[in-house]
Structure formats: C-alpha cells, structure tokens
Amino acid sequence: MAILEIRDLVVAYRTQRGVVHAVDGVSLDVAPAQHLGVIGESGCGKTTLLRAMVRVLPRNASVPRGTIRFKGRDLLALSDREIRALRWREIATIPQASMDSLNPVYRVGAQLVEVLTVRGGLDRGAARRRAVELFQMVGLESQALDRYPHEFSGGMKQRAVIAMALALGPSLLLADEPVTALDVIVQHQILEVFKRLEQELDLTVILVTHDISVVAQVCDSVAVMYAGRVVEQAGTQPFFRTPYHPYSLGLQNAFPNLAQPRAELIAIEGYPPDLVTPPPGCRFAPRCPFAVDLCHTQDPALGAVGPGHQAACHRTQEMEALRAQAADPETWLQVSGMEAPLRPPASPHVQEDPVP
C-alpha cells in the first residue's frame, strides 16, 4: 500500500513564450519508509513535481491534469485550508534554498519554537524543550538556538532546516537538493545525519537532486526525470548495476565512480528540449546516441524491464549491447539528431510572475 500515489500529473507554467509543461504526465508510487531519489538535470521538472505535492507553486503555475493521493486523500481536491493543515504536520519540505530559508530577523530557536507552537500546538515551554531535543538530533548545540541565521555556517543552517522539518514528526519528507550548496565534507556529514534520521524515525523520503552520488548514498530507489517525464524507475542497486534508459547511462558516465574509475568523464552533449514545443517522439531522442527512426516519431511508454524496474525506451531489449557501447566516449560524440537547441531553453522559473 503506497503512502503517496501520483497519477498522470501535469503541471504547467504560463510564460510569455507560451505554456510550459514542466511536469508532463508523471506517475509515481512511494511506499511507507521508502527513500526515493528523483534525479535529473536542471529544468527537468524535479522541483516543480515536489512543490506540486504540497501545492506551493509559483503564481503562474497550474495543474491541469492528474491526481496526487496521500494516505488515500486527493491532495489536489483539498481546500486551501485543508492542504495548509496538512503541510509540515504530515508532509514537511526541505526547500532547494535552505541557506536562505531561515528568516534573518528572528533567532533560529524562535523560528523553531514558532512552528512548534503555531503549527504543532505546543505551549512555549514544551516547544523550547522540544527545540533543544531537535537540535541535538541533528547535531547542533542548544546554545545555537539563541543565534541568528547569519551567525550560522552553511552546514549549520542546513542542519537547522532539517531540525525544523522534523519538528512536527511528519510522515513524508520532501527534500529538494538538500546538500547542493555545501562543500563535499559538510555534504557528507549532512547526508550521514539524513541517513541516520531516515532509519531512526522511519521516515518516507523523496529526495530530489541532480547528483547521483547523493542518491547512491541515501536512497533505496531511484526515479530518473527527463524533460518533465519519468524515464526510468528502479531500486538503487539495479539502477546502478543495469540502467535501462540511455539517459541514465549518460548520467552515470558523467559522474565519477570509485568502483570503476575511468580516465575521463563523459558529458551528454546538447541541452534538454524546449518544453514549450517538445519533440514529437522520445524527448531524449535528439541527444540520444542510440536513437533510431522510431524514436523520433513515437513516444515510448514507461514499461517493465525487470522486477520493480521500469524504463521508457524503445530499445530496452538491446540494452546489454548498448551499455557496452555507452562506455565508449566516442559513442556520445556522434549524436544522430541535431535538433537539440544550441542554447539552453529558458527555464520556466525565470519568469515566475507575469503581470496579470
């Protein structure tokens, strides 16, 4: 029984250039205590997907289609008051810009106490005691509660935001690039905190990142997003051992791997398609070294390739051979279709608020 069921979700942004479908028909199931990593490059719709789950979207966004069921309730059908009641108590979010997510004019402890009293219903004394506990849980000293955000280092702020997210004991935690702005050592420390808390608190986590090494460290399953779609979904082990989508192959090539060190990292040439006018066939086809004619005309559906493993590619049958080819840097230099735009398409987030 899934705690979260997303079906055919579409999130659109009105922009001056037209309607951008940042999330375009995504379906996902998340089981209780599952730790799902959502990966993909910038602008593929990861953050939009996450924000749609709690309906905190920019003003020019809309959800024309789809359902999000959380513990059996359709989140998109709830009233504003109902969804607000659910936020943080049931679904807590660690936002992308955690560094700037603390209010600069209030002490960090006061902000923690605020959420515990206003949203958690505790009295001030109990909230203060809980705040101390939460700080200990994420490895911060209780004296730090009396400091202002600007007196915190990046890692401390990240820990404080994690403490805030756990304050009300949510059952689902959404984390958007929780370690991206940190240096690798602090990154590692935060991820260790994360891993420990996931297990201790029996949390369900959806972690969004562009860094597959983060997924490898803290997630038990993976969903790969490309241009607003989920193109592959699998357990972490099978995903790293036998990826089934050429984009996943490309992603793995682009990151250093300690187990199989290689001389050079291979980048995926080109840019993701413009989502105002997406390509008719597979959206990855213009950048895919293995694309055949079919790929440019017909959009592949997400299909099972193994137990709990799905991929959206026409050539999953030949994947064994393709994986071998993908290891050769030459393969990625001769991309068949040159339809990919030379410049990156404008991100839908650039123009968040058009003049109404």
Add this chain to the structure above:
Amino acid sequence: MQRSVVVYLVGRIAQSLLVLWVVVTFLFFLFRLAPGNPLVAYIDPTFTEEQQQALMRQFGLDKPLSVQYLVYLGNLVQGELGDSFFYRSPVIELVMEVLPNTLYLTFTSLLVAYGVGVVGGILLAWRRGSRLEQMGVTFTLMTRSAPEFWVGMILLTVFAFNLGWFPSSGATSPGTLYASEWDKLTSWDFWRHMVLPATTLALYLHGLPLLLMRSNMLEVLDEDYITMGRFMGYSELRLMVRHAARNALLPVITAMALGVGYSVGGNVVVENVFGWPGLGRMLVRAVAASDYPLAQGAFFLIAVVMVTMNLIADVLYGVLDPRIGAGQQAQH
C-alpha cells in the same frame, strides 16, 4: 557586547552634535549675509547717530563677525539664544512656548501617515495586480504630488467653511485657556483643531512609507524564507505580517527619519495655512520681520528635532535588524 553598544551610542551622539554645529554656523553666517539693518525694529529714523551706535553696541553688533560668532556659540552651549528684536523677550522662551504645538502636529501626522502607509503598503502588496492596488497607488501618487497649501485650502473650504465640521484656524478656540499642557492635550477642542492640519500633513507624508512598504514587501515576498513559510503551512496573514512585513519595515524606519525632516518643512506651510501657533509660523514671521535671533532660534530648534529623530531612527534600526547590530560591533 554591552560596551560596544555604549561606544556606538556615544559616537553617534557626537556625530549628531557635529551636524548641529555645522547647521548653527551656516545659519549664523547666512543671516549676517542678509541685506538690511537688523535693528530696523528698534531704530527709529529720528534717532541720532550716537543713539544708533549705542544700540549697536548694546546688541554687540559693533564687534567683528568672528567675535560675534564665538559669543553666539558660547551662549548657545548654555542654552542662551539671545533676545528677539521684535518681541523683546528671550528667544528660548518664545520658541519653547510654541515648540510643543509643532511637535504635537508633527507626531500626530507622522503617526497617522506611517500607520496608514505601512498597513496600506502591506495590503497593496498582498493584493497585487488587483483593482484595489491600482486605485491605491494612483490615489497615493496624487496626494503625494499635490502641494500642501493647496490641499490645505481645499480641506478648509470643504470641511471648515462649507460643512463647518472643524474650526478653520488656531490650535484652540479663542478665549480658551488651559490650566496645564495636559489639560490642553486631553481636550476635545484641541483635537478638533488638529484634524485638518494633521490630515493635510498626513496626506502628504503617507505616500513615502506606503510606496516604500509596498515595494519592499513585493521584494521580500519573493524571498526563500517566505516560500519556506508556505511549505510550513503558515497562514497568509502570519506570513504577511510576522515574516514579510517585519523585514520590509526596516527601510521604512530610515525613511521615517527623513519623514520628520519633510514634515518639519511641511509644517511651515501647513502652520501658516491653518494659523497653527507653532514653530513654523513663528519662523515665517521672524524672517519677515528680520528678527535674526528668533529666526536663528527657530531654525536651530528645527535642526535639533531633525537630528534627534535621525539618531532615534538609526538606533531603532539596530534594534530591529540583528545584522546591523553585529556589523556595528565588528566595527568597534
């Protein structure tokens, strides 16, 4: 930490005194440059040359300018502003008598203007893109660009002469005497006299805080900690008031210091239109009568009020924004 706060305050006060000294010096020489004999009010054309010289000596006007300046500074430090040529009584008594009226008018209108401005700014930012916002901004721009004497006269025509709701002139009804300042402040009559001049000033003053608050709010509402507040399920009201407005308020505090300056300048006009017995009206009369000591005294007091308000605003800013406090501590 406490120590650095004291050091900061002392430094800031010293800075304010320096500003006052510059103002005083400037005033002194400005009036000496003005054409005409300052003793016109005293000297009768029938006086002999010797009598005129004697008067000049009596007021110290026969001494060189530099000596006059030093004497002036020396007296000022002791709170001695000289005697008015026109009223023939000490300037300090004259200005102190009318200063309260000016302060009441200034602070009433500032309070109204900044209250309305801050709340209005929050509201317009919250309802951005609505008709309310369009109308609010238009109205504010209009009142902000309208000259005060004109607004004052319109209000007088409508509410004093046509409707007769409010008195047209003065701070109290003719013939009323109050046993104490407190009696005056708690009297209905005084506040009825206050309504029109304070409204005129407030209409002029509220534009700055309102537009500033609105644009600050729009900026702050895009901050990540506001999005975070949404994720946390806070109500829009809590986000607007406790999280966004608190941050957007900081520059408005600074503007308020400037607002005091504007309103003191505006006071001169408004006090004359409404016959408000304050410093501004006294100043205009003193200048017209070449009453140097009185004009200097009035200008000096206006400068004191302005510099003091600036000081208060600066200190307040440090209290409201913890980051500013830290910066000051690092400096000292």
